[in-house]
Amino acid sequence: MMQWLPEDVSPYGGSIDALFYFIYYITAAAFILVTALMIIFLYQYRRNDNRRAVYTHGHSGLELLWTIVPALVFIGLGLASKGIWEEVKLNVPETDVEIRITGKQFNWEVLYPGPDGEFETADDYQVDNDIHVPVGKPVRVFLGSKDVIHSLFMPHLRFKQDTLPGRFIEAWFQADKAGAYEAPCAELCGFGHSGMKGTLYVDTPEDYAAWYNKRWPPAETNGGDSSAAETTEEILASGAAMDDETMSEPEAEPAVTEEEAESPTEGAADSAAQEATE
Amino acid sequence: MSEAGAAAAHDAHAEHHELGFIRTYIFSTDHKMIGRQFLFASILMLIVGGLLAMMIRWELAWPETAVPFTSWISEPFMYPADEDSAVGAVEGLSEYVDPYPGANFAKSLGSVGGAHMDPAFYNSVFTMHATIMIFFVVMPFMVGGFGNYLIPLMIGAGDMAFPVLNMLSFWTAVPATIMIVYSFFVEGGAAAGGWTMYATLSADPTLSGVDTGADLWVISLLILGVSSLMGAINYITTVVNMRAPGMTWFRMPLVIWSLFVTAILLLLALPVLTAALGMLLFDRTMGTSFFMPGGGGEPILWQHLFWFFGHPEVYILVLPAMGVTSDILSTFSRKPIFGYKAMAFSMMALAFLSWIVWGHHMFVSGMNPVLGTAFMLTTMVIAVPSAIKTFNWLGTLWGGNIRFTSPMLFALGFVSNFVIGGLSGIYMASTPVDIFIHDTYFIVAHFHYVVAGIIFGMFAALYYWFPKIFGRMMNETLGKVHFALTYIFFNCAFFPMHFLGVGGHMRRIYNPLQYEFLHDMQWWNVFITMSAFCLGLSQLIFFVNFIWSLIAGKKADKNPWEANTLEWTAPSPPGHGNFETTPTVYRGPYEYSSPLVQEDWLPQDRKLGPEAVTASQ
Numbered sequence: 001m002m003q004w005l006p007e008d009v010s011p012y013g014g015s016i017d018a019l020f021y022f023i024y025y026i027t028a029a030a031f032i033l034v035t036a037l038m039i040i041f042l043y044q045y046r047r048n049d050n051r052r053a054v055y056t057h058g059h060s061g062l063e064l065l066w067t068i069v070p071a072l073v074f075i076g077l078g079l080a081s082k083g084i085w086e087e088v089k090l091n092v093p094e095t096d097v098e099i100r101i102t103g104k105q106f107n108w109e110v111l112y113p114g115p116d117g118e119f120e121t122a123d124d125y126q127v128d129n130d131i132h133v134p135v136g137k138p139v140r141v142f143l144g145s146k147d148v149i150h151s152l153f154m155p156h157l158r159f160k161q162d163t164l165p166g167r168f169i170e171a172w173f174q175a176d177k178a179g180a181y182e183a184p185c186a187e188l189c190g191f192g193h194s195g196m197k198g199t200l201y202v203d204t205p206e207d208y209a210a211w212y213n214k215r216w217p218p219a220e221t222n223g224g225d226s227s228a229a230e231t232t233e234e235i236l237a238s239g240a241a242m243d244d245e246t247m248s249e250p251e252a253e254p255a256v257t258e259e260e261a262e263s264p265t266e267g268a269a270d271s272a273a274q275e276a277t278e
Numbered sequence: 279m280s281e282a283g284a285a286a287a288h289d290a291h292a293e294h295h296e297l298g299f300i301r302t303y304i305f306s307t308d309h310k311m312i313g314r315q316f317l318f319a320s321i322l323m324l325i326v327g328g329l330l331a332m333m334i335r336w337e338l339a340w341p342e343t344a345v346p347f348t349s350w351i352s353e354p355f356m357y358p359a360d361e362d363s364a365v366g367a368v369e370g371l372s373e374y375v376d377p378y379p380g381a382n383f384a385k386s387l388g389s390v391g392g393a394h395m396d397p398a399f400y401n402s403v404f405t406m407h408a409t410i411m412i413f414f415v416v417m418p419f420m421v422g423g424f425g426n427y428l429i430p431l432m433i434g435a436g437d438m439a440f441p442v443l444n445m446l447s448f449w450t451a452v453p454a455t456i457m458i459v460y461s462f463f464v465e466g467g468a469a470a471g472g473w474t475m476y477a478t479l480s481a482d483p484t485l486s487g488v489d490t491g492a493d494l495w496v497i498s499l500l501i502l503g504v505s506s507l508m509g510a511i512n513y514i515t516t517v518v519n520m521r522a523p524g525m526t527w528f529r530m531p532l533v534i535w536s537l538f539v540t541a542i543l544l545l546l547a548l549p550v551l552t553a554a555l556g557m558l559l560f561d562r563t564m565g566t567s568f569f570m571p572g573g574g575g576e577p578i579l580w581q582h583l584f585w586f587f588g589h590p591e592v593y594i595l596v597l598p599a600m601g602v603t604s605d606i607l608s609t610f611s612r613k614p615i616f617g618y619k620a621m622a623f624s625m626m627a628l629a630f631l632s633w634i635v636w637g638h639h640m641f642v643s644g645m646n647p648v649l650g651t652a653f654m655l656t657t658m659v660i661a662v663p664s665a666i667k668t669f670n671w672l673g674t675l676w677g678g679n680i681r682f683t684s685p686m687l688f689a690l691g692f693v694s695n696f697v698i699g700g701l702s703g704i705y706m707a708s709t710p711v712d713i714f715i716h717d718t719y720f721i722v723a724h725f726h727y728v729v730a731g732i733i734f735g736m737f738a739a740l741y742y743w744f745p746k747i748f749g750r751m752m753n754e755t756l757g758k759v760h761f762a763l764t765y766i767f768f769n770c771a772f773f774p775m776h777f778l779g780v781g782g783h784m785r786r787i788y789n790p791l792q793y794e795f796l797h798d799m800q801w802w803n804v805f806i807t808m809s810a811f812c813l814g815l816s817q818l819i820f821f822v823n824f825i826w827s828l829i830a831g832k833k834a835d836k837n838p839w840e841a842n843t844l845e846w847t848a849p850s851p852p853g854h855g856n857f858e859t860t861p862t863v864y865r866g867p868y869e870y871s872s873p874l875v876q877e878d879w880l881p882q883d884r885k886l887g888p889e890a891v892t893a894s895q
Contacts (some may be wrong), residue, residue, distance in 0.1 A: 004781040006795055016710045023708060027701040034668060034697050041675040042690070045611070046682070052878060053871040054677030058617035062673065063666070070665040074658035074704075081708040082651050088710055089647035105485070148479040148486075149577060151642065151717060155782035155795060158714045164578060164644045165478055166571025182795050186717040186784045188472045190479060190486055191398035194788035 006155045009177040009202070013158040015084045022080070026073065092172045095138035101131065103143075103150030103163040103185065106192030115216050125215050129198035134208040135178045142168040151187035154200055162187055175202040305449070307441035308854060312448050313427030314747065317740075319455060320419035323410050326459065330407040332814055337395055339807035340384040341789035344392025355402075355467055356393035380804045397788045398487055401470035404786060406462070408473035409495065412595065413502055414455055416732050420598040421544070422451065422509060424739050425537045427747060429513055431845035431852065432534050434522025434861045434883075439515040443508050450505035454498045461494035469495035472786060474588070477569030477580040481561040496559045503548045503555075510548070513541035522844065522883075524863030528622070529882065531843050531867040532615065535622045536601025539629045540594050546633075547590040554583035581643055585636035593632045596728060597625055599735025600667060600696075603689045605867070606738050607671055609841045610686035611678030612878045614868040617670045624663035624670075631660040641712045650709045657707040664700050668693065679871070679878065683839070684757030688738035691765050695734060699727030702776065717786075720779025726772045737764070737820070745838045749851040750831030756823040763816035770809035774802045840879045843867045847883055 002024055008017055045053075100111040100119055107128045114123030119142075133139045143152055145163040153160045159173045175181070184197040203211060306312060336345045344359035395403075426444065430437050438444045461468040469492040471480040483489040517538045521530070530538075557568040558580065567573025569580045608615040615621060637645060637653030671693050680686070702724040706712050715721060737760075744752050781799045783790060790796045790803060837846040844863070848856050861883040869880040880886075 001777055001780055004777050004799060006782050016714060019708060020705070020711050020714070023705050023711060027704055031697060031701055034672065035694070037672050038675065038690070038694070041672065041678070042680060045675060045678045045680050047679055051679060053611060053613040053679040055614065055871045055873055056616070056677065057614045057868075058620065058670075058673065063617050063620050063670070066669040067662060067666055071659075071662050074661050077704065077708060078655045078658040081654055081710055085647065085651060085654070085709040088713070089650070149476055149643075153717070153782070153784065155714070160642050160713050160716055162643045164571075166575075166577065167644075169644045182793055184784060184793060188401065188476070188479065188786045191396075191401060191470070193401070193786065194397060195792040197793065 008156065008158060009175050009179070009181070010157040010159070011174050011176055012084075012088050015087065016158045019080060019084055023077065026077070089171075092140065092170070093138040093174075095140050095172070097133060097137050098140045098142070099131065099133070100142040100144065100168070101152060101163070101198075102146055103148075103152070103189065104146040105148065105190050106185070106196035108150075108152070108183065108185075108196075108198035109146070110198070112215070123216065131183060131198055131200045132203055132208065132211050133175060133200065135202050135204055136174070136176050138172055138174045140170065140172050142170055144168045148189045149187050150185045150189045150196070152183060153186035154181060154183045156181045157200075160186055175200065178202045178204045178207070305445060307437075307445045309426045309430050309438045309441070309444060310747070310852065310856075312444050313423050313425075315448050316418045316422030316426060316451070317424075317747075319451070320415050320423060323414040323418075323455065327407055327410040327415055328814055328817070330403050330410070332811065333395065333403050334400070334407060335807040335810040336384075337400055337788060338790060339804045340378075340381065340388070341791050342394060343384055344388035345395055346387045346390045346392045348395070349391045349393040351393065355396055355399035357396065359388065359392045359394060378800050378804050380808065395788075398470060399467060400788045401472075401486075401786070402462070402468040402488070402491070405470050405472050405475075405495075406458070406468050409458065409469070409499075412473065412591070412729065413499060414458065416595045416729065416736070417506065418451060419736050420602075420732070420739070421506070421537070421540055421594065422448070424533075424598065424602070424743070425509065425513055425540070427743070428533060428845065429516055429537060430520070431746075431848060431856055432531050432843050433517060433520060433525050434844045434857065434863065435516060435520035436855045436857070436860075438512050439520055440512050444512050447505050447508040447512065450508065451502055454502040454505065457494050457498040457501070461491040461498070464490040464494065467491050474584060475558065475580075476584075477558065477561070477575075477577045478571070481558060481569045481575075481577075481580070483562060493559065493562060496555050496562070500552060500555050500559075503552050506544050507548050510541040510544035513537060514545065517541075522861050522863055525844075525882075526863075528619065529863055529866045531601075532604040532618070532621050532625075533598070533601035536597040536604075536625055539625050540597045543590045543594050543597075543629050543632070547587045547594065550583060551587040551591075554580060554587065557583075578640075578643055578645065581640055582636070585639045586633075588639065589636045590629070590632045592728070593628050595732055596696075597628065599692060599732045599739075600625070602735050602739045602742070603671065603692050604674075605843070606685050606689040606742055607674045607693075608868045608870065609742075609839055610681045610683055610689075611674055612681070612870045613674060613678040614866075614870055615670070616673030616676070617666075618866065618868065620666055621670055624666045627663040628660065631656065631663070635660055638707060638712075641709050642716050647709075654707055654709045658704075661700065661704060661707070664696075668697055668700065682758075683741075684752065684754055684761060685738045685742035685839075687758060687761040687765075688734045688741060691761065691768075692731060692734035692738060694765075695727050695731030695768070698773070699724060699731055702727060714782070715779050717784060718779040719775040719783045719785055722785050723772055723775035723779060726775070730768070730772065734764075734768075737761075740824075742839070743845075744827065745834030746845055746848075746850050746852070748828055748831070749834055750827050751834050751838060752827040752831060753823050756819055760816065760819045760823065763819065764813065767809050767813035767816055771806050771813050774806050778802055778806075837881075840877070842869055842879055842881050844882055847881060 002021060005017065008014060098113055098117065102109040110127050110131050111119060112125040113119050114121065114125060116123055143161055143163040145165040147165060149162055149164055151160060151162040154173065157173050157175055161169060161171045163169065179202055181200040181202065182197050183200045185193060189196065303311065333345055348356050349358060466488045470486050470488045471492065479486050480492060483492065486492065517534065560566040561568050561570060567575035569575045569577050571577060604615055604621055635653060635657045637649055638657045641650045705715060706721060706724060741752055741757055778799055781796065783796055783799065790800060834850045836850055844861050847861055863882045864885060865882055867882055871878045872880045874880065874886060
């Protein structure tokens with residue numbers, strides 16, 4: 001069953017998947033136990049008119065056993081889940097990459113704060129459905145909605161969060177492998193719900209810098225405030241190479257398949273992933 | 279008490295001769311007729327709900343191709359198929375569909391009166407499939423139908439405590455049912471917000487494009503709530519006040535326990551739904567802002583209210599099936615139920631805990647993540663009574679002398695599905711895992727194993743009590759074939775949905791081929807659809823058997839299954855007032871293979887020398 005799980009490219013997805021597998025083994029064992037007993041009993045105790053059924057109303061010891069054992073298993077599972085949940089949801093790492101994604105029937109409106117690091121300022125950049133993030137860096141995302149409840153789902157990042165009209169929900173994710181990943185809406189949002197999806201472009205440092213510099217040429221940034229400039233420099237420091245080809249490539253084709261996007265940048269992605277884990 | 283009961287029964291007998299056709303068959307106050315009315319109404323709605331499911335499945339297997347036999351549905355919902363090809367609503371779609379199995383089959387079948395489904399109509403179809411199956415099939419079948427039929431008979435009463443209220447309960451459900459079906463035919467079509475009707479999509483007609491249809495949905499459920507409330511009050515009063523002499527609480531059959539607990543849940547849960555629906559209706563029609571953030575409302579409030587009702591609702595649906603299963607497993611294992619009190623108390627535990635787990639539907643809703651942890655722990659706890667029930671059912675089978683009748687097979691099918699549905703629930707209970715599988719086909723698989731699995735409980739009940747209700751036996755061979763096909767195709771249809779869910783396949787999508795990451799799994803959709811069609815077709819065997827047996831089935835004895843509970847001491851079918859004389863109960867309901875008697879059953883009302891003394895106390 002589990003081989004259908006999409007490839008995980010996030011730092012925390014491994015622990016979610018491990019828990020998934022753990023539950024899978026527990027439930028598979030319970031299923032096999034119960035089903036096997038059932039089949040054995042049905043065969044062993046099939047109708048036989050020469051025999052009388054055992055006259056018993058129960059067994060306190062056994063009943064206690066199958067109350068306590070499941071209870072312990074469930075409590076253990078609960079505790080294991082609690083730790084991972086907190087790791088994923090509550091411990092938001094420090095980061096300088098921030099974006100705002102707003103659901104609207106039936107697109108994801110992506111807002112980049114630009115060099116000043118502030119939303120709703122003159123240097124913001126807004127685009128539908130193209131989410132560009134650098135590989136191997138935590139991304140803080142503010143999720144909102146203009147109309148109904150949507151849900152940003154990034155299967156390869158084990159990320160899902162509903163977006164609510166009337167507020168912004170803060171969440172984070174990180175992708176450790178460059179590529180283009182689908183980011184569908186997972187909550188019914190109207191007649192166009194099916195097909196509402198964005199693309200998450202996880203860019204290598206070079207690609208990201210290229211994309212970034214195309215949007216905000218470095219000359220302009222120098223005029224901005226110092227903190228924003230620092231942010232930009234930091235991102236650029238991870239290895240900027242300005243090259244017209246890489247600049248235009250990710251945006252031109254929104255429907256890049258995973259394999260296509262992966263192959264040319266695999267080496268870079270791996271090294272970036274390593275950097276991130278260190 | 280027993281004299282009064284006998285007198286009442288006598289009066290009822292006398293009355294019988296005076297009742298005309300209308301008072302006997304239409305506006306009847308007899309719990310048995312009302313039970314049958316609910317039964318037939320829900321079977322009709324089962325057909326509607328089932329056909330809607332077939333349309334959903336077609337769309338998912340061969341997206342945007344012509345759906346056969348639907349050209350009679352008018353234009354904004356279904357569009358006529360292209361003249362020259364059945365595939366062609368979307369340019370180049372053929373390329374997508376073609377690589378998958380069954381494409382040619384789909385295309386040729388789609389050319390038979392086929393039409394293309396509008397995505398907005400697709401949303402209406404799955405919304406109404408769920409609404410109808412939950413509120414208009416499972417609830418009226420188990421609670422309305424069998425609840426009504428069984429409660430007085432199994433506790434030894436002549437009728438319900440409030441027969442007129444009982445009649446009103448059914449006749450209140452009728453307009454609700456008509457309204458929900460009629461909502462398909464109004465402008466804009468039926469409600470399309472999912473059966474959960476999350477605000478703000480549901481709260482503002484301009485957002486979903488459905489206006490009157492969704493209003494009708496709300497009003498229909500409001501009315502249905504009144505009907506259920508009347509039923510619940512009646513059931514509770516009847517069980518508390520009208521038990522036959524000797525029928526102590528812990529001599530009640532577990533199916534009565536389950537219906538009693540269900541009635542309490544209904545009584546407490548429905549007001550919450552009513553309040554929420556009222557707010558939603560005000561938001562929709564009068565411009566209030568309970569759920570609209572623009573006016574200071576809170577969309578997530580709807581989810582809290584809905585699931586505060588919605589989770590007890592799940593147990594309202596499943597508890598009666600558990601009760602039925604317990605009774606049938608014990609009867610056909612010829613063995614007392616294993617751990618009777620644990621079974622009764624675990625139902626009460628389920629009912630109580632069902633009030634404090636609703637947040638597990640909302641782990642990724644934007645609710646504070648700390649709350650998620652709390653709800654995860656309560657959800658883990660609620661799994662314990664479910665485990666107890668499963669193991670006690672196994673304990674009942676152990677050492678039995680098992681008769682594989684049709685009701686027994688369906689009861690075993692229910693247990694088997696409940697095990698899968700229960701275990702798959704653990705994945706969702708775990709907050710981190712739920713992040714990924716929430717709103718995917720994994721949850722669709724899970725709740726179909728639990729809620730659609732109830733259909734096994736429903737069939738078990740129907741095959742088991744059919745002789746009592748209609749005075750004729752159903753055909754056993756057809757029953758067994760029906761079971762085998764239903765069981766196989768049910769599992770083929772619903773189990774692979776787990777795989778889709780693991781692959782990230784979202785629920786409520788119209789066309790999975792719009793997503794690259796789902797392409798590899800599309801053949802599972804085809805497989806599921808084929809299985810679902812076979813599952814649907816298998817039900818024809820049931821309908822043939824049901825109708826044939828109604829007309830020409832073998833006449834049933836009083837007690838064809840050699841069972842212990844009181845309804846089997848009444849004639850088949852019982853007349854007005856149920857019992858010739860009010861029964862006295864001497865023992866629990868599951869005294870099978872008792873060493874006290876030669877036969878392997880010992881009815882609750884049979885007086886044995888020494889036991890009779892203790893029983894009369």
